[in-house]
Amino acid sequence: MSNFEITAQNRVARVPDRGAYDKETIYPIIDEALICHVGLVQDGQPFVIPTLHARQDDTLLLHGATTSRLMKYAQSGQPLCVTITLVDSLVLARSVFHHSMNYRSAVLFGRGRLVEQEDEKLRALQAFTEHILPGRWDDARPPNAVEMKATAVVAMPIELASAKIRTGPPGDDDEDLTLPVWAGLLPIEQQFSPPENAPDLSDNIPVPAYVSDYLKNRNG
Amino acid sequence: MSNFEITAQNRVARVPDRGAYDKETIYPIIDEALICHVGLVQDGQPFVIPTLHARQDDTLLLHGATTSRLMKYAQSGQPLCVTITLVDSLVLARSVFHHSMNYRSAVLFGRGRLVEQEDEKLRALQAFTEHILPGRWDDARPPNAVEMKATAVVAMPIELASAKIRTGPPGDDDEDLTLPVWAGLLPIEQQFSPPENAPDLSDNIPVPAYVSDYLKNRNG
Numbered sequence: 001m002s003n004f005e006i007t008a009q010n011r012v013a014r015v016p017d018r019g020a021y022d023k024e025t026i027y028p029i030i031d032e033a034l035i036c037h038v039g040l041v042q043d044g045q046p047f048v049i050p051t052l053h054a055r056q057d058d059t060l061l062l063h064g065a066t067t068s069r070l071m072k073y074a075q076s077g078q079p080l081c082v083t084i085t086l087v088d089s090l091v092l093a094r095s096v097f098h099h100s101m102n103y104r105s106a107v108l109f110g111r112g113r114l115v116e117q118e119d120e121k122l123r124a125l126q127a128f129t130e131h132i133l134p135g136r137w138d139d140a141r142p143p144n145a146v147e148m149k150a151t152a153v154v155a156m157p158i159e160l161a162s163a164k165i166r167t168g169p170p171g172d173d174d175e176d177l178t179l180p181v182w183a184g185l186l187p188i189e190q191q192f193s194p195p196e197n198a199p200d201l202s203d204n205i206p207v208p209a210y211v212s213d214y215l216k217n218r219n220g
Numbered sequence: 221m222s223n224f225e226i227t228a229q230n231r232v233a234r235v236p237d238r239g240a241y242d243k244e245t246i247y248p249i250i251d252e253a254l255i256c257h258v259g260l261v262q263d264g265q266p267f268v269i270p271t272l273h274a275r276q277d278d279t280l281l282l283h284g285a286t287t288s289r290l291m292k293y294a295q296s297g298q299p300l301c302v303t304i305t306l307v308d309s310l311v312l313a314r315s316v317f318h319h320s321m322n323y324r325s326a327v328l329f330g331r332g333r334l335v336e337q338e339d340e341k342l343r344a345l346q347a348f349t350e351h352i353l354p355g356r357w358d359d360a361r362p363p364n365a366v367e368m369k370a371t372a373v374v375a376m377p378i379e380l381a382s383a384k385i386r387t388g389p390p391g392d393d394d395e396d397l398t399l400p401v402w403a404g405l406l407p408i409e410q411q412f413s414p415p416e417n418a419p420d421l422s423d424n425i426p427v428p429a430y431v432s433d434y435l436k437n438r439n440g
Binding site for chain 2: 009013014034035037038039040041044045046047048049050052064065067068069078079080081082083085087089090092093094095096097099101103105107109125128129132133136137139140141142143144147150151169170172176177178179180181182183184185186187188189190191192193194195196197198199200201202205206207208211214215
């Protein structure tokens with residue numbers, strides 16, 4: 001088991017029992033999520049920007065248009081915070097106070113560097129494409145030279161990280177257990193509906209097997 | 221129609237066609253989302269923290285333990301950024317380059333103040349509870365004096381905001397349209413599974429009608 005160092009920056013202060021610092025807990029949250037929220041600072045003003053991500057070992061990858069504010073900032077070497085949250089259920093307690101949510105979140109800290117080497121950049125783009133949909137990279141048309149130039153990839157080695165996870169039923173106080181109020185969980189699932197063909201799709205191109213497999217896998 | 225001012229801070233720079241600045245577009249995104257991501261800065265380090273939210277007119281509400289770092293910061297009057305993102309579908313283009321996601325995001329800027337007046341605080345807690353589940357406030361046990369003290373509520377008047385929205389099919393280049401690659405959308409739905417009773421629920425307490433109605437409404 002490999003743990004991140006615990007510092008004032010990544011320590012889960014509120015409800016410390018919900019905190020975790022091992023990669024075995026944190027990395028599956030990163031890998032399951034479709035998007036992340038990147039935090040950055042400009043002139044003292046925080047910005048939080050949603051974007052796609054991918055992970056390669058201990059490195060988080062971000063990408064975007066070469067000209068985008070997020071990409072320019074992310075490659076500047078200034079501190080970043082990337083947060084990923086999966087919601088699992090609404091927690092309905094008998095008391096308003098104990099209402100909550102079951103969730104799995106990961107907070108990652110690091111500094112980005114621009115990926116300039118062509119091979120490394122191509123492997124990163126492969127990681128994004130495969131993060132969205134495993135099997136897609138070998139099917140779709142690879143990026144050409146113009147597209148490679150238009151796309152910036154930033155690699156952020158994960159320096160510090162923590163997960164925070166709530167599971168289980170509502171935690172009502174003992175004296176509330178006999179109240180005539182329904183209590184329990186409303187589980188939330190991210191479900192995929194059937195694929196929708198592009199309106200300009202050529203005839204006779206079926207939905208590929210790796211898409212059907214992915215939907216089956218994601219929809220449990 | 222009421223629009224937010226457009227400044228360098230909230231202007232959607234990348235793909236400006238996807239930007240919107242009117243409350244009629246932005247507020248439904250806030251209201252539909254179960255959670256938000258709050259951005260703050262401490263000693264130049266950005267932090268992004270996921271939390272529940274609610275909206276009252278032009279004010280975003282945050283709450284948490286009185287002792288929490290987020291609550292202490294949020295009430296300090298320093299600039300906040302709150303981002304809310306709904307993912308609608310994966311966009312699979314024929315080219316790797318045009319892969320994308322359909323989404324609706326809202327980025328809100330403002331400064332928080334602690335809600336101290338008892339009535340206002342109670343109405344805010346009602347807004348959180350009803351945001352999680354309409355009808356719940358009238359059923360659950362209201363907060364007592366100790367719980368009111370333990371909970372901090374911060375009101376952030378929304379000073380600047382923007383939405384960014386992508387809809388529609390993949391945007392492949394003309395010369396790629398005849399490639400033998402499937403293209404289209406994989407629509408994503410947030411679906412609720414059947415309610416799970418708390419293990420210590422008293423016998424004969426059925427799932428309330430407002431819960432069933434909510435699930436029907438959410439699951440479309």
